[in-house]
Amino acid sequence: MENRPVQLEQHPVRNFYLRNNKVFNTLLMVIIVFVGGELIIGLKTGTWGTFLSVTQIFITIRLAAFIMLFGLCQQLVICVGNAGLDLSVGYIATLAGIITGHIMNSSNAGIPLALITAMAVGAFFGLGNGFFTSYLGLPSLVVTMAMANIVQGIVNAYTKAVPIDGYGSPAIVWLSSNFVGPFPCIILVIIAAVVIMTILFGKTRTGIKLLGIGANETTAYLSGVRVKKIRMMAFMVSGIVAGLTGVLLVGSLGRASMDMGSNYVMPSIVAVVVGGVAIGGGEANYLSVCLGAIVLQSLTNLFVALGWGDAGKWLGYGAILIIMLTAYIRGKRVR
Amino acid sequence: MNSKRNKALKSLTGRSEASTLLILIIMIIIVACLQKGFFKWSTMDGYLNAFFPLIILAMGQGIVIIAGGLDMSCGTAMAMVLCVMTKIMNPNVSSSGVTALLVGLGVALLTGIVNGIVVGYLRLPPVIATYATSYVWLGIALFVTPTPGGQMTSWFKGFYDLRKIGFNASSKQVMPTALIWLLIACIIWAVVRRTKTGRYIYAVGSHNDNSYASGINTAKIQLRAYLLNSIFIYIVAVFNAAQNGSGSAHMGDTLTLQVIAAAIVGGIAMTGGKGNVYAAIAGALIMSFVSKIIYFAGITSAYQTLVSGLIIIAAIASSILYSVRQKKALLKGVSE
Numbered sequence: 287m288e289n290r291p292v293q294l295e296q297h298p299v300r301n302f303y304l305r306n307n308k309v310f311n312t313l314l315m316v317i318i319v320f321v322g323g324e325l326i327i328g329l330k331t332g333t334w335g336t337f338l339s340v341t342q343i344f345i346t347i348r349l350a351a352f353i354m355l356f357g358l359c360q361q362l363v364i365c366v367g368n369a370g371l372d373l374s375v376g377y378i379a380t381l382a383g384i385i386t387g388h389i390m391n392s393s394n395a396g397i398p399l400a401l402i403t404a405m406a407v408g409a410f411f412g413l414g415n416g417f418f419t420s421y422l423g424l425p426s427l428v429v430t431m432a433m434a435n436i437v438q439g440i441v442n443a444y445t446k447a448v449p450i451d452g453y454g455s456p457a458i459v460w461l462s463s464n465f466v467g468p469f470p471c472i473i474l475v476i477i478a479a480v481v482i483m484t485i486l487f488g489k490t491r492t493g494i495k496l497l498g499i500g501a502n503e504t505t506a507y508l509s510g511v512r513v514k515k516i517r518m519m520a521f522m523v524s525g526i527v528a529g530l531t532g533v534l535l536v537g538s539l540g541r542a543s544m545d546m547g548s549n550y551v552m553p554s555i556v557a558v559v560v561g562g563v564a565i566g567g568g569e570a571n572y573l574s575v576c577l578g579a580i581v582l583q584s585l586t587n588l589f590v591a592l593g594w595g596d597a598g599k600w601l602g603y604g605a606i607l608i609i610m611l612t613a614y615i616r617g618k619r620v621r
Numbered sequence: 622m623n624s625k626r627n628k629a630l631k632s633l634t635g636r637s638e639a640s641t642l643l644i645l646i647i648m649i650i651i652v653a654c655l656q657k658g659f660f661k662w663s664t665m666d667g668y669l670n671a672f673f674p675l676i677i678l679a680m681g682q683g684i685v686i687i688a689g690g691l692d693m694s695c696g697t698a699m700a701m702v703l704c705v706m707t708k709i710m711n712p713n714v715s716s717s718g719v720t721a722l723l724v725g726l727g728v729a730l731l732t733g734i735v736n737g738i739v740v741g742y743l744r745l746p747p748v749i750a751t752y753a754t755s756y757v758w759l760g761i762a763l764f765v766t767p768t769p770g771g772q773m774t775s776w777f778k779g780f781y782d783l784r785k786i787g788f789n790a791s792s793k794q795v796m797p798t799a800l801i802w803l804l805i806a807c808i809i810w811a812v813v814r815r816t817k818t819g820r821y822i823y824a825v826g827s828h829n830d831n832s833y834a835s836g837i838n839t840a841k842i843q844l845r846a847y848l849l850n851s852i853f854i855y856i857v858a859v860f861n862a863a864q865n866g867s868g869s870a871h872m873g874d875t876l877t878l879q880v881i882a883a884a885i886v887g888g889i890a891m892t893g894g895k896g897n898v899y900a901a902i903a904g905a906l907i908m909s910f911v912s913k914i915i916y917f918a919g920i921t922s923a924y925q926t927l928v929s930g931l932i933i934i935a936a937i938a939s940s941i942l943y944s945v946r947q948k949k950a951l952l953k954g955v956s957e
Contacts, residue, residue, distance in 0.1 A: 369746055418934065422941055425891060427693065427748045431878050432934045439927025552756055555749075565749065597767065601760025607753035611745050 308562040312577035315560065319581050323588040330592075337591070340468055348463075348470035350576075350583035352538070355531040356554035357561075357575045358479055359524035363426070364558055365487075366520045367500035367567025371555060373430040374415060376547035377437040378525055379532030382407045384441060386533050387452020387542035394455045404529035411437060412525020416518030426521075434551075441544055450542045458537035475534065476576060483572035493570070496520065500567025553582050556603050559610040582606075638900045641888050645903045648910040655917045662797075669799040670781075670864070672909040674699070674857045674876065676902050677806050679883035681853030683901035684810070686884055688846035689826035689893035690740050690747040694755035695854055695880055696873025698732040701762040702858035704868035707771025718774040721862075726855055732758060733851025737844030744840075755877070762870035769869035773862060781863035802856055803902075810898050813849060822846050827894025875926075882933040883908045885940050908936075 303310060324338035336342065356375050363370040385407060386400035415433050419426040454462075464471045487493040498506040499513050507513045528547075536542045561578035563569050582603070589598035653659040678695050685692045702725050709721040732754070739750045779786035783798050813819045821842045824832045833839045862868065887904025889896030915928050 369748060371749065418938060422938055424937055424941055425691070425748055427752060428691075428878070428881055428891075428937060429934065432882075432930050432937070435875075435878060435930030435933065436927055437930075439924065439930050442926055443924045555752075565746075595763075595767075597760050597763030599760070600756045600763065604753045604756030604758075604760060607756070608739060608745070608750065611750065611753065612739075612743050 308571045308574040309577065312561050312574045312581065315581050316577055316584070319584045319588070323584060323591075326588065327591055337588070342587075344465070344468050344470055346580060346584050346587060347476075348465075348472055349587075350579040351462075351470070351472040351476055352531065352535060352550055353553045353557050353579035353582060354476055354576045355479065355527065355534070356550045357557040357579055358483065358572060359527050359531075360554050360558045361483070361563065361570055361572055361575055362496075362520050362527070363524045364563065364565055365496050365500045365567055365570045366517050367503060368419070368426070368517065369565075370419065370426045370517070370520070370567065371430065371565075372415065372521065372524050372528075373427060373551050374411060374433040374437060375524065375528040375531075375554065376549065376551040377434040377441070378408050378411050378528040379535055379547035379550075380542075380545065381411075381437050381441050381444075382529035382532035383536040383546060384445065384450055384452055384542040384544075387450065387454065387536045390453065390455040390458065390533075390536070392453040392455065394457050397455050397457060400455070400533060401530065404533045405526045406529075408525035408527070408529025408532075409522050410525070412522040412528070413518065415525065416521030419521065420514045420517040434548075438548070445544055450544065452536065452542040454533075454537035454540065458533060459540065460537075462534040462537035463540075472534070472538075480573050480576060483570070487570040487572075497568055497570060500569070502568070552600070552603055553579070553586075556607050556610075557582055559607055559614070562614065564614065565611065638888055638897050638903075641886065641900050641903045641907070645907050645910075648907055648914070652910050652913055652917075655914070666797050666799075668909075668913075669797055669803075672906060673799045673802070673860060675879055675883055675909055676803065676905040677853050677857045677860075678876065678880040679887065679901040679905040680806055680810065680898050681850035682880045682884040683887065683889045683896060683898045684822065684853075685747075685846050685850045686881075686889050686891065687826045687893060687896050687898070688822045688843050689829055690843055690846060691751060691881070691891075692736065692847070692850055693748060693751040693877055693881075694732070694736065694758055695850065696875070696877035697755045697758040697762065697870075698729070698851070698873070699854045699858050699861070699876070700868065700870055700873035701732070701758040701765070702729045702855060703861050703872065704762045704766040704771065704870055706858065706862045707773060707866065707868040708765050710771070710773045710777065710862075712772050712774055715774050715776060718777045721774075721777075722859070725858060725862075729851045729855035729858065730848065731851075732854065733848040734844070736851075737847035740847065741840035741843035759870060759874075762868075766868055766870055769867060771862075771867040773866040777863050778866075779863070780859050799860070802860060806853060806856060807899065809849070809852065814898075818842065818845050823894055825894075878933060879908055879929070880905075882936055886936045888940070891941070908932075 320338050320343070324334070327337045328334045356379070359372055359375045363372045382404040386404050389400040389403055390396040411433060415426070415430050418424050418429040461471050461475065487497065495506070495511050495516055498509070498511060499516055503513055532547060535546050539546055557578040558575050559565055559578070560581050561571060561574035561576075563571055563575060585602060586599050589595065589602060592598070656664070658664055678699065682692055682695060705728050706721040706725040709717060709724055711717040736751055736754055739745050739754060740747045743750075776786050779798075781798060821832070821837050822845070824837060825839045825842045829839055832842075861872075883905040884901045885891060885904070886907050887896070887901035889898075889901060889904075911932055912925070912929060915925060920928060
């Protein structure tokens with residue numbers, strides 16, 4: 287066996303690729319899906335340039351934006367390790383959306399109060415998730431699933447199953463559903479999120495602590511990081527982001543509905559895995575997660591265009607998740 | 622003498638099954654007080670039919686948890702098998718019921734094999750892996766029955782109620798068909814528990830690496846645990862198909878969490894290797910009686926999801942706290 291010392295090559299392009307290989311891999315997947323989709327649709331219908339066009343790409347990004355935002359929640363919870371996942375994000379978003387829909391009531395005046403309320407709602411349930419998983423050591427999937435039940439129960443009780451009359455403010459509606467030229471306005475939110483997450487994980491002490499806990503809990507604990515507290519905080523921030531996303535969801539749909547967030551939970555997890563981020567923790571790459579969300583959304587568009595609808599979507603998501611997990615995080619062979 | 626009695630008392634109360642049984646007895650007393658004629662056969666039969674899916678699925682879930690896994694897909698897997706069976710059956714062709722039974726068994730075993738391979742051989746974390754497969758089952762079920770529906774042959778009803786196909790049809794005596802199914806499930810586990818596989822399931826669940834080191838094929842044992850679980854899923858699917866005569870892909874969505882909670886309430890440790898599968902029956906009964914009590918308390922259906930979610934979280938948390946206390950007591954005994 288060769289035992290050469292590892293030599294860092296002084297090759298700028300190659301080094302740049304190696305430093306960002308996750309982003310490039312996911313970008314490659316985006317290109318494959320778009321080109322493949324174009325080929326399939328083109329061969330099937332005979333009309334070319336519908337799937338792979340500038341308009342279609344930006345529409346896909348606008349639709350994928352919510353998967354990206356929920357993916358941010360998952361990224362935060364996943365990076366602290368301990369098999370963390372948050373299944374309650376979509377439900378928290380629904381509850382926050384329904385409450386803030388009433389507060390906003392189609393006027394811009396209510397926006398500050400609406401945002402604060404959404405954050406409070408998210409923080410409350412996120413804190414609950416964090417407490418049960420971090421301090422009591424319960425598996426996060428079971429806890430957040432139960433929390434999702436509770437939140438959905440509150441939604442049912444709050445709305446009493448009658449149509450909801452909460453409408454978004456014009457500013458929120460503009461931000462979440464309008465286009466300026468070909469660009470969807472919600473891209474501003476996504477750019478802000480990517481910048482914040484990149485700075486958080488690249489430059490700040492908090493980011494290092496989060497990643498450190500995920501990489502090696504014991505080492506982090508021995509170096510003086512309050513592991514349990516920070517894990518709980520990760521769940522809380524995840525809840526807060528979910529609450530704010532709920533406000534944007536109301537804007538995007540025009541009015542709140544009882545199950546607007548629940549369908550985003552599974553895609554948000556798959557987006558993180560497709561982005562190549564280790565689901566065992568200790569890693570974060572939000573830009574890659576966003577690209578993963580685009581992959582999923584364009585796959586969904588393809589399924590809809592082929593007439594497979596929901597069945598194909600869920601089957602595809604499940605299969606992708608298993609394949610990606612197998613590729614990235616197979617457990618070590620027992621010796 | 623006194624110390625001996627204390628020891629006997631301790632060995633009784635120290636078992637997690639004892640506390641589960643105590644809670645169950647309290648629940649039964651409460652429900653019996655709230656409802657007149659609780660101890661009549663017809664009432665009991667009604668309850669058994671309503672609680673049956675949860676009981677059997679909790680037993681299967683219990684086996685998987687003891688083997689160190691978890692099955693987040695049992696609800697949707699059940700719905701998928703149900704959809705496939707009701708799709709195949711044709712009321713005009715009575716032999717289609719046999720085809721449905723066989724194909725259903727095949728599909729059910731396939732879910733067990735896939736889960737077992739993914740968790741055992743591919744070594745993915747069981748929680749997230751079975752969460753992924755649950756969406757595969759949902760997708761397949763939606764392909765089979767995009768909208769709720771389906772049919773069944775007339776003799777198939779017997780799997781739900783034997784009286785429907787002529788057994789004891791004239792007599793007033795109720796023949797609790799669900800009880801027969803429950804007995805079959807218990808016998809399956811009783812037999813398996815006494816084989817090498819049964820012992821290995823406990824060994825693999827408590828110490829995976831050590832079991833491997835002592836020559837147990839851990840992946841195979843986990844696969845077998847998931848296979849056993851899939852047989853229990855199949856039983857529930859057959860029962861539900863006979864009861865409803867139709868299937869819906871989303872039928873099992875809310876069931877999974879209740880099943881996991883029931884197994885945990887039954888004293889089966891989430892960490893694996895500890896617990897009694899029969900106690901999962903008691904756990905499932907407790908969960909079901911709680912929802913009955915909520916119903917008797919007059920809480921409207923809008924609040925029922927909320928209350929059941931709260932109860933599930935409380936149940937899971939309390940069982941974990943209990944095991945933590947036990948561990949502390951054990952450590953205290955060592956230091957003394």
